Amino acid sequence: MNKYYQNTFLFISHGKTPLKPLLNALRWALKHREERLDVAFKRIGIFTDMLTDSYQHLIINYDMYQHLQTKEYILRLHTESKGNTHPIDLEYCRVHLSPDVKLHYISEGCSQRTYINTDLSHVYLPIRFKLELYINETYSIKYFINLMTLKQFLTKTFPTLYIDIFDGFKAIRSKINCYIKLSNANNWCHLANYESK
Incomplete structure (x- = not known):
């Protein structure tokens, strides 16, 4: 039986420019009704053989905003994944965009006791x-x-x-x-x- 997870990923940068390729790829994917995250990744030139996990993710929605406290730009991505939490491809995507981009995520299994929050500072994802x-x-x-x-x-x-x-x-x-x-x-x-x- 497959387990499904709700995930929130934050790509964090001091400027908008490093986040633009992923933002544009997500816009393109939803415009063309491509729900799989690996399709958006391929759009920004990430090699298919690096995408072992992202095909498990379906894009739910995304938005971009400036954090009130840190003044950094955040591209927030919501996905649903099958099987487990899958941060590996997202970490590769972060490095592909820029080594200066930070990544934090929350994952939770529906009706299960699996709750993961990688933001130890409680600044970006304060939900506990x-x-x-x-x-x-x-x-x-x-x-x-x-x-x-x-x-x-x-x-x-x-x-x-x-x-x-x-x-x-x-x-x-x-x-x-x-x-x-x-x-x-x-x-x-x-x-x-x-x-x-």
């Missing part, structure tokens, strides 16, 4: 926690930068749920599950933190 709630047949997902913002959300959402300041994410997950199952045994919560790689 993912909360999945299924309450009375309504499913929702929320992301949080740290435990404090998670606890603030829980205080507003469940005013009578007591979360201690020393509770870690596993204790919080257990308390939420106990709390929401009181009203409906089918309710559930999953809380996970991104592993740094």
Whole structure:
């Protein structure tokens, strides 16, 4: 059975110029309804034999923006991949564009406990926690930068749920599950933190 992953890749540069070839290739690919990432890579002249992983990726969307804090330009790419997380081709692509381009990514397996965040600085990809709630047949997902913002959300959402300041994410997950199952045994919560790689 294949596993599918949602991935966010950030190509980061001090200027727009190093990111332009990939940006143009992504524009071309979506204009011509080419969803496979390796097709976009071939467009910028990356050799086919280097693309062992990227054929597994489907392009979902992309955008380019300037980071408010660092003033660097970021080309953000969202993909869905089959089988596993696949950073290898993206790293090769980064070097192909310019050795000065940085790369960070987040990958997560849907309904699984696989969460990877390569941004140890928390500057570019500050998301650290993912909360999945299924309450009375309504499913929702929320992301949080740290435990404090998670606890603030829980205080507003469940005013009578007591979360201690020393509770870690596993204790919080257990308390939420106990709390929401009181009203409906089918309710559930999953809380996970991104592993740094």
